[in-house]
Amino acid sequence: MTLNGKGVSVTTLVEPQQKIDPSPSQMMDWYRQMVLIRAFEMRCAQSYQQQKIGGFCHLYVGQEAVAVGSIAAVRPTDYVITAYRDHGHAIARGMDIHPLFAELYGKKTGCSHGKGGSMHFFDAKKNFFGGHAIVGAHIPLATGLGWAAKYRKEDRVVLCYFGDGAMNQGSFHEALNLAGLFKLPIIFMVENNGYGMGTHLHRASAVTDLKLRTGDAYGIPGKDVDGMDCVAMYRMTMAAAEYCRKGNGSIFLDVKTYRYRGHSMSDPQKYRTKEEVAQYQEHDPIGRLEKQLKDSHILDDKKVTQISDEIHAQVEAAHEKADADAYPDTSDVWSDIYANTFGDYKA
Numbered sequence: 496m497t498l499n500g501k502g503v504s505v506t507t508l509v510e511p512q513q514k515i516d517p518s519p520s521q522m523m524d525w526y527r528q529m530v531l532i533r534a535f536e537m538r539c540a541q542s543y544q545q546q547k548i549g550g551f552c553h554l555y556v557g558q559e560a561v562a563v564g565s566i567a568a569v570r571p572t573d574y575v576i577t578a579y580r581d582h583g584h585a586i587a588r589g590m591d592i593h594p595l596f597a598e599l600y601g602k603k604t605g606c607s608h609g610k611g612g613s614m615h616f617f618d619a620k621k622n623f624f625g626g627h628a629i630v631g632a633h634i635p636l637a638t639g640l641g642w643a644a645k646y647r648k649e650d651r652v653v654l655c656y657f658g659d660g661a662m663n664q665g666s667f668h669e670a671l672n673l674a675g676l677f678k679l680p681i682i683f684m685v686e687n688n689g690y691g692m693g694t695h696l697h698r699a700s701a702v703t704d705l706k707l708r709t710g711d712a713y714g715i716p717g718k719d720v721d722g723m724d725c726v727a728m729y730r731m732t733m734a735a736a737e738y739c740r741k742g743n744g745s746i747f748l749d750v751k752t753y754r755y756r757g758h759s760m761s762d763p764q765k766y767r768t769k770e771e772v773a774q775y776q777e778h779d780p781i782g783r784l785e786k787q788l789k790d791s792h793i794l795d796d797k798k799v800t801q802i803s804d805e806i807h808a809q810v811e812a813a814h815e816k817a818d819a820d821a822y823p824d825t826s827d828v829w830s831d832i833y834a835n836t837f838g839d840y841k842a
C-alpha cells in the first residue's frame with residue numbers, strides 16, 4: 496500500500512469517480528477530438544513524406560485517449576505541459592489545427608511563429624505551456640508552475656505529461672522531490688507506452704511498477720490507469736485533480752498506453768513485432784469509445800461516416816491554408832528570444 500506521507504492510505508484518498516458519469520454529449524465531443532487528432536496526424540505523416548515538415552516529428556497515434564480524457568477533467572485555468580509528442584495535447588486543449596499545421600511547415604502563422612516545429616506547440620492563452628524537446632527538461636518547469644500557483648494562492652492544478660523514458664532523467668527526480676516537499680498541486684502523468692525510442696521499459700528501469708518510484712521516495716502517491724480508455728482517463732484525472740485541489744500535494748498516474756507508429760518518423764521499428772502492435776490495436780481508444788457510444792445508441796454507422804468526412808475536410812482545409820501561408824521574414828530571427836516578447840503574452 497502506498498502512503499501519502501501522513502500515514503493515510505492513498506487508496507481511500509484517490510479513487511476514480513465511478514459516480515461521475517460523463518454525459519452523451521461529452522463523450523461525443525471526446526470521440527470527435529480523438530478522430531480529429533488521428534486525422535491530423537495521418538496528414539502529418541503524409542506531409543512529412545512530402546518533405547513539408549522539417550526536423551523531428553513524433554506521432555501520438557494510439558495514445559489519443561490519454562490527452563483527451565485527462566484534459567477534459569481539468570479546468571481551462573489549469574496548466575498543461577508536455578514533452579515533444581505534443582500534437583494530441585495541443586488539440587485536446589482546444590488549439591485550432593491551422594496554426595499547428597503552419598508551425599509544422601515553418602510558417603509565420605504557426606503557433607510558435609514557425610520557429611518551434613512539431614516539438615514546440617505552445618499557447619499561453621490556453622495555459623498550454625508546450626511542447627518540450629529535451630527529455631525530462633519540462634518536468635522541473637511543471638514544478639515551477641505548481642509553485643507559482645501555490646505561492647499566488649490560485650486554485651489551479653498542473654497537468655504534466657512525460658514518457659516512461661523521462662523517468663530515468665535526473666530532472667524528474669529533482670522536480671518530484673521539490674513537488675513532494677512543498678506539496679504542490681501537480682498531476683505527474685507518465686504516458687507509459689512501454690518504450691523510450693527502441694528500448695523497452697524492462698531494459699531501462701530497475702523498478703517497472705513506476706508508482707513505487709514516487710510514493711516512498713518523494714511522498715507522491717500513484718495510481719495505474721488504462722490509457723486506452725478515454726472514460727477511465729477522465730475519471731481518474733478528475734479524482735487526481737480533486738486530490739491536488741484539496742491541498743494534499745502532488746499525485747502520480749502511471750498511464751498504460753501504446754504508440755502504433757515508430758518513435759519518430761524515421762524509426763524502422765526493429766525492436767518490436769507486428770503482432771505486438773496488432774494486439775494493442777485491438778484495444779484502440781477510438782474504436783473502444785465508438786463501441787461504447789454505439790452500445791448506448793448514441794452513435795451509429797451513418798453518423799460515424801459523417802463525422803469522419805467532416806473532420807477529414809476540416810483537416811485538408813487547414814493543411815491547404817497553412818501550406819499557402821508565408822514563411823517568417825528574415826528579420827524575425829531576432830524576435831521571441833527573451834521572456835515576455837512572445838506575442839502579447841505577459842506573465
Ligand SMILES: Cc1ncc(C[n+]2csc(CCOP(=O)(O)OP(=O)(O)O)c2C)c(N)n1
Pocket residue numbers: 580628629630631657658659660661662686688690691692758
Ligand atoms: C536529454 C535527452 N536525451 C536524449 C534525447 C533523445 N531522445 C528523444 S526521445 C527519447 C526517448 C524518450 O522516451 P519516453 O520518455 O518514453 O517518451 P516517448 O517517446 O515514449 O513518448 C530520447 C532518448 C533527448 N531528446 N533528450
Ligand SMILES: [Mg+2]
Pocket residue numbers: 658659660686687688689690691692
Ligand atoms: Mg515511452
